[in-house]
Amino acid sequence: MNTFRTLHRSILMLFAVVVVAIVTLVHFSISKIVAEQSRAQQQSLSPAISLIVEQLLKPLHISDALGHSTELVDLLNQDSVDSNAAFSTLQRLEEEFGLSFFIASEKDRKQYNADGTIINLIEGEVSWYFKYRDFPADAVADIGKWEDTHLYIDIKIHNKEGEFLGFFGVGKSLRSFLEIFDSYKQEYGYDFLFVDKEGDIMLSSDPALVATYSDFTNLSELPWYASLPLSIQNEQALNNKLVTINEKDFLIAEVKLNQFGWTVFLLSPLEDRQAEISQAFIFSVVTLLVVVFSLFLLIYNLLYYFRKDMQPDLIVRQTNRLPEKDSLQLIYKSLLAEHGSLSVVVVNVDEMTTIVDAHGRNTGDDILDKVAIYLSEKLRDQDVLGRWSSDEFIIFLPQTGPHVALELAQNLRHGVATLPPLTEYPDIQITASFGISYTASVRPLREVTAHAEDALYQAKRDGSNLVRMQLID
Structure with missing residues (x-):
């Protein structure tokens, strides 16, 4: 029962960990996508700003300083x-x-x-x-x-x-501008438009839009610009607007060039941006699946461990299942009728209640099994070991007088006290107390065991890990 309770708690804890991990990874994935969008935006702006600084602002500052x-x-x-x-x-x-x-x-x-x-x-x-x-x-x-x-x-x-x-x-x-713009377009994929306050295109990466003989192309002459709402056209507010040019989608980024009274528009192909963001999304999803799969593997292995851990316990406890009181009544009568006398020893594992309260019922059962296996191995072929109560055993010793029974019980007590402790709880010292009685005539089992139990209680009162004997008058 204690094993299943521990298993239940472990599964609940792992379920909570899985939920927290999924929520965390979803949050991480969303943050990753947002960060990738910002990075892609920054990546598209950085080269453009470098170009503006190098090709326009630097000559301006040089001229201003020399002037x-x-x-x-x-x-x-x-x-x-x-x-x-x-x-x-x-x-x-x-x-x-x-x-x-x-x-x-x-x-x-x-x-x-x-x-x-x-x-x-x-x-x-x-x-x-x-x-x-x-x-x-x-x-x-x-x-x-x-x-x-x-x-x-x-x-x-x-x-x-x-x-x-x-x-x-x-x-x-x-x-020279067209050559530079073309190299930037080949490397980064976006187009430039340098537009003054009247909407005239002063510079462009598209040679067809460059002014010739004082004939400037105005933004309003571009089909994609003319398709925008009038409120956007009047204010030239194109930042983060999505437009379609020649059946391709472009995202517009806007940089103010106040030194000249111009605005620089960067037209980035949306396909490239989508590919970058999709890669970030796929990476986040794969990471999420790997972590979730790993957690479920952990749960599976934990279940396997508990099943493996419980299976030997079930086998040991079934093979060492001892006869209970009902069967012991018949065994007692049969042995007494066959041999004419026998000694009865009641064995109690010391401090069992304290151990169970501190470490659980499963630990108590492990100790009882350990003691039962030891007693079974040390008894003679004609002796019988049975389960008398939850933490007590009974031993029938046919044709064995009380003094021989006392000597045998002392050896068993010493052997129990020197058993190695449980691996999980090396600090638990296993000991047992023994109470002995004897009959050479036909008597009810309860009469003989009553004297053996009185002797056991005397051993407990004297300090435990002792052997005491009480014979019938």
Whole structure:
């Protein structure tokens, strides 16, 4: 009974562990998927941000830093710019930074380029200069030089008195942008759109959308954009929007480029994102199944262990099942009739109640079996061992006088006291007390055992692990 109670508790505990493990793994799986979504989003943004920093913000910061240099301020603060000094400075900067620089002078209305060319800044012919001269921002970005389209970053230069002296800037060919965009698209799979506040596409990874001869493509001209609700179009709020382009789904991520007043839209193919998230989901599910399967294997092995552990107990207790009181009555009469006399020994295992209370009934049964096996092995062939009560045995010794019975009982008592303890409970010392009686005439069994029990109780009162004898008057 105690074994089944332990088994029941173990199964309940394992069931609780399984439930907790499943809940934990489901939570882990959901967290893993969310984390994978965030990672995929971050993975798509990180290269784009690196590209923006390298190709746009870095030239902007270089131009801004150089535009405040004393050399350039002094150069433009002259009534007439020294062209040789201007070209020398621009060429040196181009070699040092690998960018194509220019200066535009307000005083002599000329633009000096690093390639040695000069452009006269005539109002009506060169629109950008006069457009951005009165522009409130100190840094602007524009598309120009249409025969070889360039992106220009223009920095306003002022002298110490705050007087506007002109522009210093950097120009980059759009061909270089297209090559870089194409390499990023091949590696990461997404497209770029750099859009100004009016919705004009300033830069794009799609060559068909790049401006030619001041003809810009507007977002509203794109079929997928035109299919969006007007509220989204008016605010250009495309972040995390799902769109369909050429029968393929794309997820849009949005990055603000406040230095230019632009917004960068990244169009990521949803198939790639789905594949990454699906892999994370499959990994989480496989992990969940492996853990659950492992737990069920543990339960199975535990059940097998208990079954294996119980089976030998059942076999031992069945093979050593001793005759009970009803059978002992008949055995007593038969032995007394055959032999004419016999000694009766009642054996009680000491402290059995305390052991059962402390360690359970199963432990008590193990000790009783151990004692029963020992007694069976040490008795003579004609002797009979029986079960007298829950923690008592009875021994019939035919044709054995009380003194021989006393000597035999002393040997048995010593043997029980020296039995090795149970493996699970090495601290439990097994001992037994013995009470002896004797009859050489026909008497009821209860009369003989009453004297043997009185002798047993005397052994208990004297300290246990003793042998006492009480003969019939």
